[in-house]
Amino acid sequence: MTAPIESSPMESNAEEDYAEDREYVVVPEEAIQFLPPEWRDAFQSKVEDSRAILEAVDSDIKNLIRLVGAFQGMASLSYIHHRLSKADFNSTTEAILEHDMLTSAFVIAYVRLIDGGIGSGVSRKTLPPHLRKAHDEIIELRNKRFAHNAGHRSVDGKLDILFGDGRFDVSVTMQVGYYVRGANEWGELVTFLNGLMFDRLTKLLERLKDKTGCEWTFPSGPPPAWSDSR
Template sequence: MEESEAPQEYVVFPEEAIKYLPEEWQQHLYALKEEGQGVLEAADDNLKILNRLVHAFPTMASLRYIQHRLASTKFEASMEWALENDMLTLAFVTTYARLIDGGIGSGVSRSALPAELRPVHDHIIELRNKRYAHNVGHDSITGSLEIGFEGGKFDISVNFNMGFHVGGALEWEPLVVFLDGLMIHRLHAQLEKLKERTGREWTFPSGPPPKWVSSNPDSSPPAENDGLKAAH
């Protein structure tokens, strides 16, 4: 059995301190600095793309966690549960839109999605635009005002219907899994381009995924979650 390599140690000190080192050390460090700057300048365009991409990683992590929280929810016939589920759905659709739009060039176009996932994408964007970002009459929420007149006074009542997916729509998970894989693919593609451009190896820190990233069969929402409605 081969022994694992010992972890590398790094010492960081300000550039101003170099002048206090022995002359041969100074020459070596300045040569390394000049060489590194030349490599970075040659790869500047690729590094800008990589920078935009990694800025999307926190959003991707949030999206996966929110989807996990939704899929793990247990239905309760209460207004508090319905509002909690709605809050998680709000977080999911707005985070999804933020990831897709990118904002600084790291977005994902609809055409980058497999054909079978595009209707799911369209549904989420419509949900975000018509129900959560704006009140423009999404078909999952309906309300009506009823006015009665009796005994010389008017009685006002409101009928409100809110449709929701228990734990999110079943189709959301494969979409999130695809996007996560797409981000990793884009990362490695940029690392390969940097290698080609500079002739040097480029690595990105990685480790085992959190437990909540892996699908848990026990946390899957029930099949009858689609179309369930709460009326108040």
């Protein structure tokens, strides 16, 4: 465990610099024993107090770890949807396979986030009612088309065998259905899930603040351009 030390900066000609420019120095717990006695006792007391506080909110911290575990999945889902929603559309085999690839990645990423795993998971009833049909469709796509070849209605094939002149001629006709640049509701789902994850984080940090009496902050900044799913 480390003990953060808040220290004042060097003197500055501008008073506002002195007030705003603050820094933290991290001292390894193993180094505390080498400090002067009055410093050592003060830091040891802080370490013990901090440890007691963290132990008291252990279950909330575990929830925070699970939630943070879902952030990477949320970022992947947002980026994949961005790529899918901007994909070129034409009738070439390459364009069809590109849509199929991106749709597969989106569906797998969505179900991985929804199911939870090391993340927090999202139940169907949490979703807005008008998005639940799209949710069900994605789950079916994952189960019957992309994760397993179980005969999804969007994929069909026909085999024709013709005989003549002493030989058999085999021909195959494949039909593959997909949403051009993804279904309209998929962007709404991504936007909703992004907001849900942020709300969960905010509420969890507020609960930690209430229980410990200390502020809990999380790194934040402007979202990347590709995170806008509209």
